Amino acid sequence: MKPGTEVSKQDNTPESPPMAQADRNRSFKTRLAALIILLVAAAVLISGIISRTRTRANLRTETAQMAVPTVSVVIPKRAAPSEEIVLPANVQPFITSPIYSRTNGYLKKWYFDIGAHVKKGQLMAVIETPEVDQQLAQSRSNLATAQANLTLAEITAQRYSGLLNSDAVSKQEADNAISTYNANKAIVAADQANVRQLEALQSFEKIYAPFDGIVTARNTDIGDLINSGSTGGPKTDLFHISQSDKLRVYVNVPEEYSATITPGLTADLTLQEFPGRRFQGTLIRTANAINLTTRTLLVEIAVDNPTGTLLSGSYAEVHLKVPEHHLSYIIPVNTLIFRSEGLHVGVVKNGKMVLTAVTAGHDFGSTIEIVAGLNADDQVIVNPPDSIMSGQPVQVNQVRLPGDLK
Secondary structure (H helix, E strand, C coil): CCHHHHHHHHHCCCCCHHHHHHHHHHHHHHHHHHHHHHHHHHHHHHHHHHHHHHHHHHHHHHHHHHHCCEEEEECCEECCCEEEEEEEEEEEEEEEEEEECCCCEEEEEECCCCCCEECCCCEEEEEECHHHHHHHHHHHHHHHHHHHHHHHHHHHHHHHHHHHHCCCCCHHHHHHHHHHHHHHHHHHHHHHHHHHHHHHHHHCCEEECCCCEEEEEECCCCCCEECCCCCCCCCCEEEEEEEEEEEEEEEEEEHHHHHHCCCCCEEEEECCCCCCCCEEEEEEEEEEEECCCCCEEEEEEEEECCCCCCCCCCEEEEEEEEECCCCCEEEEHHHEEEECCEEEEEEEECCEEEEEECEEEEECCCEEEEEECCCCCCEEEECCCCCCCCCCECEEEEEECHHHCC
């Protein structure tokens, strides 16, 4: 056999076992590598899907949380058993009176000027009334004439009565004498009344103080014409006298406090001209009626002023200690919600906002009294948004205690 033919036979012989094993190993590795790549790709894909799903879930959770408003709340503060209200007041004298003349004339003399202290019955002024003096003199003369005629008529009547017993005169003549006597007696009585009237008018020439007090005004001077108003003209106001040892203070109390305003309550007065001082008074009476225009109750407070420290006509502030007649609470004004249905506040209950109607009492500026609609443990929302609705979920961020109210 030729050498070339032998070689060819060797090439066509089957591969040896080591070579086949190597090919199988390479094929397995290739498939394994492909599987690993496929698994990695699947893992990356699944991881991306999971990440996106988680992100979307977190976004939905955050969105839901952001949709629930976060609020601060405050616990209502219980109002004091009695509170002090401060109201403007007018200080007036216990008695004040203008002094007029009861007769016409000219002012002859005055004895007291403004600021003078007078006693009851002291002479304050003298008025000259020449017409009244002349009328009085004439009336006295007429009275004297009437009395003389009465005396003559009395004597005549007595004589005629005696002569009638002896039939010396007729019954008619005796009756005429008695009638003349009675007529003169009536004339004397009328003249006496006229004299007394003119004497009374003459006594009005002197002006006396009607009570102890201070002269607060003098509106005339010597020589001025004094008109009593009897002729139809305006009356002349000579003096003004005020009794200021005890003062009346009038206050208009709001209607909401009218039920607790009773006589006997203490009231202190403060005035700008006396900083740091308080003058004690006592509520002595009320009008027992609400003014339809101002919706207030007029009350009177008596204040002793023996030294005259307080001046009548002053402006003062009255501090009234009013007892609470109902359970009330104090909350900040920035908790109020104004709706067409009335005044409301937002209260957090079980994680939800409840719109609660309330009734306001006294306004203290930054805080306000609520007399109805709140409980002691209510959580009242501070600065509630206008769009807030009852039943809406809310989150409480901060709780302010009653002592934090300002």
